[in-house]
Structure formats: structure tokens, C-alpha cells
Amino acid sequence: MKGAAEVTDKPKKYVIELKNLRFRWPGKQGWQLALAQLQLEAGQHLFIRGASGSGKTTLLNLLSGITTPDEGELWLQQTAMHRLSPSKRDTLRARQIGVVFQQLNLIPYLSVLDNVLLIARFANEKVPGLQARAALLLEHLGLDAALHGQKASSLSVGQQQRVAIARALLLRPALLIADEPTSALDADNRDAFMKLMLAEADESGTTVIFVSHDQALQGYFNWHLLMDQLEQGVQPC
Numbered sequence: 167m168k169g170a171a172e173v174t175d176k177p178k179k180y181v182i183e184l185k186n187l188r189f190r191w192p193g194k195q196g197w198q199l200a201l202a203q204l205q206l207e208a209g210q211h212l213f214i215r216g217a218s219g220s221g222k223t224t225l226l227n228l229l230s231g232i233t234t235p236d237e238g239e240l241w242l243q244q245t246a247m248h249r250l251s252p253s254k255r256d257t258l259r260a261r262q263i264g265v266v267f268q269q270l271n272l273i274p275y276l277s278v279l280d281n282v283l284l285i286a287r288f289a290n291e292k293v294p295g296l297q298a299r300a301a302l303l304l305e306h307l308g309l310d311a312a313l314h315g316q317k318a319s320s321l322s323v324g325q326q327q328r329v330a331i332a333r334a335l336l337l338r339p340a341l342l343i344a345d346e347p348t349s350a351l352d353a354d355n356r357d358a359f360m361k362l363m364l365a366e367a368d369e370s371g372t373t374v375i376f377v378s379h380d381q382a383l384q385g386y387f388n389w390h391l392l393m394d395q396l397e398q399g400v401q402p403c
């Protein structure tokens with residue numbers, strides 16, 4: 167929108183707020199995604215559930231600013247993400263949105279610790295004590311100091327998932343977005359992972375949006391959204 171402000175002075179109640187969001191993949195008929203309203207406050211934990219192909223990843227790509235909506239508004243606190251240039255959206259995401267996708271996107275030849283610290287470089291943040299925070303986060307997530315210097319590729323998938331969560335939470339983002347990060351874990355490890363991830367998010371007051379097809383995970387959350395009932399919005403669990 168020409169001339170429209172990217173940031174408002176008006177205080178915002180919500181960490182993330184979207185209005186009348188619509189998105190269509192190029193070349194496809196009809197809207198792939200239409201969501202009238204979604205508002206999440208600080209510290210809220212939302213579980214989004216939907217079958218394969220229902221548009222979960224498409225929605226997360228919109229919420230994290232990787233893709234832009236064709237219509238509607240998407241606010242991250244006081245910033246109008248739908249009005250930002252791609253490079254400003256990338257910087258905002260690195261600073262304020264922790265993202266963990268199924269592919270994890272760790273750099274295999276870098277150490278565990280350096281993988282976590284990498285997000286500070288993307289965000290161009292020089293916060294004192296980040297190395298100590300990274301080490302502490304890894305330990306809280308069950309990865310002790312002996313592992314911090316090892317290459318990420320030498321870890322099990324479950325351990326790599328915890329490295330990805332530590333990286334996503336390092337800068338205490340306003341929002342954590344996680345796309346099926348537990349898919350490779352057995353039930354015991356999955357439960358441990360969920361508890362650790364949500365406890366660390368709570369420690370920073372981070373709002374969490376977690377998507378999965380697995381109904382068994384819904385119990386960890388206080389709010390849920392079903393992809394095939396988007397028009398009904400967020401419901402309490």
C-alpha cells in the first residue's frame with residue numbers, strides 16, 4: 167500500500183494479529199487460504215492441526231513473512247508485516263520470530279553452539295552474553311556442554327531438533343513458529359521435547375504457534391485452530 171506506515175505508534179494488545187488474510191498460489195484457482203481473524207497475546211500457545219495438504223505450511227510461511235498475503239493485514243506487534251519489503255521482513259523475522267521447520271536448516275559442518283549463535287548474525291544483533299545464553303539454553307534442552315563443540319551433523323535427529331529450538335529461542339523472540347518439529351521422535355522423546363520447548367518459550371514470554379497433524383499433541387496447548395474450520399477462528403482446548 168503506497169505511503170502506508172510500516173510501523174504504528176498505537177500500542178498493540180496482540181503479539182500477532184491478522185485480518186481478512188487471503189492467499190493464492192500462482193496459477194491455482196480460488197483462495198488456498200482465507201482466514202478472517204487471528205489474534206494472539208504474549209505467552210499464548212496455539213496448536214494448529216490439519217491433514218496433509220490442508221495448508222498448514224502455507225499459513226506458517228505467511229505468519230513468518232516468508233510469503234506475503236494477496237489481501238489482508240498481518241501485524242507483528244506494531245509492525246505491519248504485509249507492508250514491509252522482503253529484506254525488512256527477513257530482518258524482522260530473524261529478530262522477532264523464532265522459526266523451526268521440518269527440515270531444521272542446521273549447517274551440518276558448524277558446531278552445535280555456532281549453529282545456535284548463527285541467528286544473531288542474521289539478525290545483526292550484538293547482545294552481550296549471547297554465547298553464555300546459547301550454552302545455557304542447550305543445557306536446559308538436554309544437550310550438555312560436551313556436545314556443544316561437535317558438528318551438528320554428528321547429532322541424532324532428536325538432538326538436532328533441540329538445537330533448532332535453541333537457535334529459534336536465542337534472541338527471546340516475540341513469536342515462536344514450529345512446523346512439525348517432533349515428527350521424527352518416539353512418544354517419550356516427543357513428550358520431553360514438547361515440555362522443554364514450551365518451558366523455554368514461557369521463560370521468555372514467547373507466544374507459540376505449533377502446527378501438526380498429530381492430535382496427541384493438542385493437550386500441551388491452551389488454544390487450537392483446525393485448518394478445515396479456519397472461519398471459526400481460534401478455540402480454547
Ligand SMILES: Nc1ncnc2c1ncn2[C@@H]1O[C@H](COP(=O)(O)OP(=O)(O)OP(=O)(O)O)[C@@H](O)[C@H]1O
Pocket residue numbers: 191192198216217218219220221222223224225379
Ligand atoms: N510452492 C507451491 N506452489 C504451488 N502450490 C503449492 C506450493 N506449496 C504448497 N502448495 C499447495 O498448497 C496446498 C497446501 O499445501 P501445504 O504444504 O501448505 O499443506 P500442509 O498442510 O502443510 O501439508 P503437509 O502436512 O503434507 O506438509 C496444497 O494444495 C499444495 O499443493
